[in-house]
Amino acid sequence: MGILRKLFRATPTPTTDGAFSPSPLAIKLGTSPTTDYDGGAYAEPYTGDRNRVLMICTEERDMMMANGKKF
DSSP states (O other), X not given: OXXXXXXXXXSOEEOTTSOEEXXXXXXXXXXXXXOOOOOSOOSSOXXXXXXXXXXXXXXXXXXXXXXXXXX
16 A cells, blocks of 8 residues: 555655645645636635534644644
8 A cells, every 4th residue: 555655645744843735646636727716705604503614724824723634
């Protein structure tokens, strides 16, 4: 399995501050080079109380989790 991870570059890279950067494979499969974000101006915005999405943003690169690991 280790050879496949190296071959496909599927192993996260540890950083100097103890966090991990995503592997090149994860970035390639999980992101796109462009976005269709339009600023959030919707004609009929969602007003319900179910199926919401939680988005967490930080000014720092990493966010400390309760278990002491950085995300």
